[in-house]
Amino acid sequence: MSDIALKLSGLDVFYGASKILFSIDFEVKKGRTLALLGRNGAGKSTTMKAISGVAPPRSGRVEVHGVDVAGRPPYAIARHGVGYVPEDRQVFPAHTVEENLEIAAKTAEDGSCAWTMARVWEVFPILARLRTRRAGLLSGGEQQLLTMARTLMGNPDILLLDEPSEGLAPIIVQEIGRLIRELRQTGVTIVLAEQNMHFCLGLAEDAVIIDKGHIVYADTIEALRADPAVASRYLAI
Numbered sequence: 345m346s347d348i349a350l351k352l353s354g355l356d357v358f359y360g361a362s363k364i365l366f367s368i369d370f371e372v373k374k375g376r377t378l379a380l381l382g383r384n385g386a387g388k389s390t391t392m393k394a395i396s397g398v399a400p401p402r403s404g405r406v407e408v409h410g411v412d413v414a415g416r417p418p419y420a421i422a423r424h425g426v427g428y429v430p431e432d433r434q435v436f437p438a439h440t441v442e443e444n445l446e447i448a449a450k451t452a453e454d455g456s457c458a459w460t461m462a463r464v465w466e467v468f469p470i471l472a473r474l475r476t477r478r479a480g481l482l483s484g485g486e487q488q489l490l491t492m493a494r495t496l497m498g499n500p501d502i503l504l505l506d507e508p509s510e511g512l513a514p515i516i517v518q519e520i521g522r523l524i525r526e527l528r529q530t531g532v533t534i535v536l537a538e539q540n541m542h543f544c545l546g547l548a549e550d551a552v553i554i555d556k557g558h559i560v561y562a563d564t565i566e567a568l569r570a571d572p573a574v575a576s577r578y579l580a581i
């Protein structure tokens with residue numbers, strides 16, 4: 345069996361008449377973390393939306409464990425094992441933390457259930473303390489943690505994290521870094537969209553850079569770190 349968890353090929357995405365993504369190609373090996381880097385407006389979120397089905401591509405393939413899911417609705421892609429944590433932190437504000445997690449619980453494709461409520465309380469101690477609080481009353485950082493935990497309750501084997509640290513206090517950014525390191529130990533495959541390459545060092549093994557809707561670089565993140573000319577050309581650092 346192939347060791348590729350996710351493979352995008354020739355992906356074109358439009359919003360109305362505007363072409364946003366141009367023949368996107370990259371792949372992520374099973375159990376690895378890939379940083380999808382690029383400046384503001386480069387197309388990171390659109391790529392994540394195209395994979396998760398929220399912004400269906402006009403053409404191209406999104407292969408999840410060898411099966412092309414391009415154009416399928418988001419719930420079907422989620423059922424295929426893809427967990428998507430959007431940039432805008434979607435929680436059910438009137439429900440408690442605990443209820444938000446209950447609503448999202450689902451066993452994995454293979455019937456296994458690594459993520460249970462008990463596991464979430466263990467791995468997310470901040471949420472454990474807030475379990476009876478309504479989600480709408482949480483801070484932005486706490487909502488981000490809840491959105492991540494809720495997605496994990498679906499037991500995905502590919503996790504898409506769209507700028508999870510954006511706009512958050514340094515202490516929560518640190519906590520998110522710790523969580524991603526912990527998640528990697530579970531063998532989940534991760535795509536981490538980020539503007540900030542430094543946040544991804546020590547978290548991701550591989551890196552691709554998107555610029556104006558085109559993939560302009562693909563290598564290991566260490567190779568990218570060793571090439572400051574590429575980083576300064578395409579990233580805001």
Ligand SMILES: Nc1ncnc2c1ncn2[C@@H]1O[C@H](COP(=O)(O)OP(=O)(O)OP(=O)(O)O)[C@@H](O)[C@H]1O
Binds near residue numbers: 362387388389
């Ligand atoms: N719903 C939409 N309708 C039209 N254009 C859009 C829409 N959403 C995004 N765009 C445009 O698509 C391009 C890519 O946006 P995208 O959100 O994918 O970038 P990004 O790399 O995630 O940036 P950011 O870090 O700011 O979120 C931008 O030019 C943006 O203005």
